[in-house]
Amino acid sequence: MPGTLYLVATPIGNLGDMTPRAVQTLTDADLIAAEDTRRTLQLLNHFSIKGKLIHYDENNKEKQGPVLLQELLDGKNIALVTDAGFPGISDPGEAMAKLAIENGVTVVPVPGANACLTALVASGLPSTPFFFGAFLPKSKKNRKEQLEKWKWIPATVVLYEAPHRIVTVLEEILAIWGDRQMAFGRELTKLHEEFWRGSVSQAISYLKENLPRGEFVLVIAQAEEKPPDDADNTDPLDAVKERIAQGVPKKEALSEIAKQFKIPKRDLYNRLIQEQEKE
Structure with a gap:
């Protein structure tokens, strides 16, 4: 009988957000698949969890996915964790879940912290509906195409962004989407957590005066109304x-x-x- 693939959410900063169910699932798992085994080992040690770690990330998912699948088909229970947050949200956990489902393996989510929802609920912007776009493309050309495509989405938009690109990306958003209301959260659940609210142009000015640090979650208001074609x-x-x-x-x-x-x-x-x- 096949085992079960558990998608286990881990803290995005504050270890107090680790749930008892997540601890028990990791403790009971035959194998723990992790993006960064060293980082996950620190987490396991903190909660006194003994487990066999297997490396599974974006770079080796094509090779390692079938290996994990075979373990599941042989009856092993595998707990999949990401660096932080919920596996399957903008990370290779999505591919593993799909592979398991296609092969008749039960997939069980173990909920917990998530950066997208954490920023959204504290943004002050409408949370229904919302669109999650994760990270924009790295190249300027591809980012422009993506922003043009998403310009008129009738929903609040949530994006992830790195500190070294945040000002550039916001300037591109301003040029293509206009000066919308927005909020951003950074260092979520950590000691220096910050929420900022205002317009896109104000955010650019603020971040030029205050050196961006930590990963950002952008929450941007939808366009007021799409002009007729x-x-x-x-x-x-x-x-x-x-x-x-x-x-x-x-x-x-x-x-x-x-x-x-x-x-x-x-x-x-x-x-x-x-x-x-x-x-």
């Missing part, structure tokens, strides 16, 4: 007449187009009547 410049009345010609009842066509163009149905109806009277 060229195709939406059609006269609403023409759209109504087209729907009627397609066999849609007049009342239904008026309601549909008025909603689509965000205009009063009565105004559209009056224009239609006037058009028909001219004919």
Whole structure:
């Protein structure tokens, strides 16, 4: 009988966030797969956990994934941990979970700390809906393409960013998305935890005066409203007449187009009547 793959969340800074269930799962696991075995060993030692560590990260996942899968199929229970936070969120744990599921292995999440949600709930911005984009691409060209693609997402956007790139990335966001409201959190749950709130331009000024330190989580407000595409410049009345010609009842066509163009149905109806009277 196959074993179970446990995705175990670990603290993102404060060791007090380690859950009793996570400690027990790591204690009971036959194997512990970790991104950084030295870092995970420190965590295990802190909680007096004895376990066999296996290295599994972004660079060796293609080779090590099948090895872990075979252990699971042989009946071993494996606890997968990331450097910090929840495995599978912007890390190679995602690939391992997919591989296990595809091969009929049970995957069990063991919840705990997560940087994205920690920053989001303290941001003061709407948390429903939200979009998690993780890290933007490293190259400027690819970042620009990604930001253009995500510009009109109808949700609060959460991104991760490194301190050495934070100002550059915010300047690119300002240029492409405009000066939106935002918040950022850094050194989350740690001694020097900081939450900052304001606009994108204000964040740039602040970070130019205060040397960025630690990993950042950016929480950025959604765009106010997407402008109409060229195709939406059609006269609403023409759209109504087209729907009627397609066999849609007049009342239904008026309601549909008025909603689509965000205009009063009565105004559209009056224009239609006037058009028909001219004919």
